[in-house]
Amino acid sequence: MKVSFGTFLRSQFAKQPPVLKADLAGKTVIVLGANTGLGFEASKHFASMNPGRLILACRSQSKGEAALEKLKAATGYTKAELWLIDLSDFESVKRFADKFERDGGRLDILVENAALSIPKFQPTKDGWESSLYVNDLATPLLAFLLLPAMIKTAERYSVIPRIVVVASETHYWVTLDKKVLQSPNILKTMGSSEYCTKDTMANRYPLTKMINIFFVRAFNDRLPVSTPLVIDAVNPGLCKTELMRDVKGFMAMIFGTLMNVLAFTAEEGSRQLVYGAIAHPDKPDGLRGQYLSACRIFEVSDFILSPEGVKAQNRIWNELVEILGDFDPRVPAIVDQYLTRSDCLVRC
Template sequence: MQLTFPGFLRRQFTKQAPVVNADLTSKTVIVLGANTGLGFEATKHFATMNPERLILACRSQSRGQNALDTELEAATGYSKAELWIVDLGDFESVKQFADKFERDGGRLDILVANAALSVRKYEATKDGWESSLQVNDLSTPLLAFLLLPAMIKTAEQYSTIPRLVVVASEVHHWVKIEKKVLENPDMIKTLGSSEYCTPKIMSSRYMLTKLLNVFFVRALNARLPPSTPLVIDAVNPGLCRSELMREAKGIQVLLVWVILRIVAFSAEEGSRQLVWGALAHPDKPEKLRGEYISGSQVEEVNDFVLSPQGIKAQNQLWDELVEILDTVDPRVTAIVNKYLSSTPA
C-alpha cells in the first residue's frame, strides 16, 4: 500500500471512532511522554479505566508534576498515578528507569511508547547520536528491550497478554532509505552521523524515524515466538494538534498553525488510536501482533517495507540495533537471546 495525499486528507476528515474501554483493575500501564499531547490524553483515558498503577514517564519533573497534580486527577478523579522521570535523549536515564521498574514496578500490562522528537537541524545528544534518531529509534527500543522480561513475566504469572504499543505515523509512507545508506554496512551509524545529516536530510528526518519505528515493530514481532503471550503493534494517530511541531520557526509557524487548524485531529482524538492499539480485540489479541494500526483498524504498511529491499533493510537494521544497544547495556543481548528467536519467522 502507498498512502496518497488525497487519501491522507480523506482520513483526516473522517470522524474518529469513540475510545475503546476496558477494566484495567489490577493492571499496570506505562505511558511515555505522558505529560502533554497524545500521551497525556491517552493517560487520561487509561485513568478512567481504574488501573492499579498508572505511570507517567516524563522528561520534565515540573511539567510531569503539573500534569499529575493539577490536570489528571481533576479530569478523571484518578488519584493513584505516579510520575517517573526518563529522558530518552540520555541512555543512562533510560537504564535508570528500567532499573527502577525492575526494583519497584511489579507487573507490566501495557507500555505505550509515545515519546518522540521532531527536529529540522542536526543536534547531537550527550551519547553522540543525532537527537531525534536516539529518542525515537534507539532509546525507545532500548526501553522496550529492558522491560520485555517484566511483560513476559506478567503474562506468565497472571495469565494475561500484555501489549507494547509503539507510536508510528502515516508519514512513513512518504520516505525511503537512500540507496547509499542501504548499501552501507553501518546503516544506523550513517543515519546518525553529522556528515550525513545535512539540512536536506533533516527536512525529512521525522518521517524516517517513523519508518524505523515500523521496521522495529515488525522485526521484534518476527522474532517473538508465536507461543509468547505478548502483542506488539505500531499505531498511527494521524496528524494531530500537539506540541510535536514546536520546533517550527518563522513562516513555518504560520503555515503549521493553518494546516493544523484545517485538517488536524485534536490530541484527544489521536490518542484514541493509542488506546485502541493497547486494548482492542481483547478476545483475539493475536489479530494485532506486529501490525500497523490506523483509523482503528489494521492497515498495510508502505510498499518499501514489504519489498525484498525493505525486508533486507529491516533485518540489517535489527542486527545493527541490537549490536549498538548492547554497547549501551549488555542486558539487551541477554534478553534477545533468552526471549527471542535468532532468525525472523
C-alpha cells in the first residue's frame, strides 16, 4: 500500500471516532510514557474504565508524580501507580520487568507508547544511536520480559491479553537503503555513529516506526495460533505532543506550522492506543499482528510486504533476539518457550 501526502492530509482533517469503552475491573494495564501526551491521555481513558491496577511507566519521578495527581483530579481514579523506567538503559528495563515478576500480579494490557525522535546522532552509554535503542531495542526487550506474565494471566483468568506498539503512518514513506540491507547486521549498522550522518538521521524516526511494525509482524508470525495473546501496532496520526521537542531552527518552524494546522490533540490520538488495547473483545484474533489507524485495519507499506521487506523483517528479528539475549539470556529462553519459528523464516 502507498500513502500519498494528500491522503495523509485528508486523514488529518477526518473526524476521529469516539474513544472505546470497556469494563477493566480486576485487570492490570501498563502504559509506557504515561506522564505526558498520548500516554497520559490513554491513561486517563483507561482510568475511566476502573482497572484493578493502572501502572504509569515513566522515566522521571517528579513528572510521574505530577501525572498521578493530574490523573486523579481528572478522573477520580485513585489506584494508579508510578513505576520508573528509562528506555535508554537496558538495566532500567530489566529492573522494571524484575519488579513486575516479583509483584506476581496479572498483566492484561501493555501499551508500548514511549518513543524518541531526535535530529542528530546521540549515543547511549552502550554506544547505540538513542532513538533506535529506545524505539526498537528497549521496547521489544520489555515486551519479551513481560511475555511470561501475560501468558500466565491468559491461562489463569481465561482472558486474551494485548500488547499495543505505537507506530506511525510515516513508515509508508521510507525504506531501508541498500547499504543497510547489504550489511552483515542491519540493527548494528543503523545504530552506529558511522552510519548516522545528518542525511540518514533525517529519516530516522519513520524508520524506527517501520521497525516497530516489523517487530509486531514478526512476533505475531511466531506466536502460535493457540496462544491467547494479541499484539498489534497502532498509528495515532500527527498529534500535538512533545515528541518533536528536540527539533530546532527551521525544521522546528515547519513542524510547528504543521502542528498548528493539521495535528490532532493528544487525546484524539490516544483513542487509537485504546482501540488497539480493547477493540473487538469478542473476536480479538482479527487484530493479531495488524496495523491499525483511524480505528480500523490498514495494509502496511509496499516495502514491508515485498520479498525484500520480509527478508529484512526476519533478519531484524534474529538480530534483535541475539542482541537482547547478549544482555539478558532470558530473552532467547522466552522466545524458545513461547514463540516458534515461522515458515517464512526458514524460506528467507
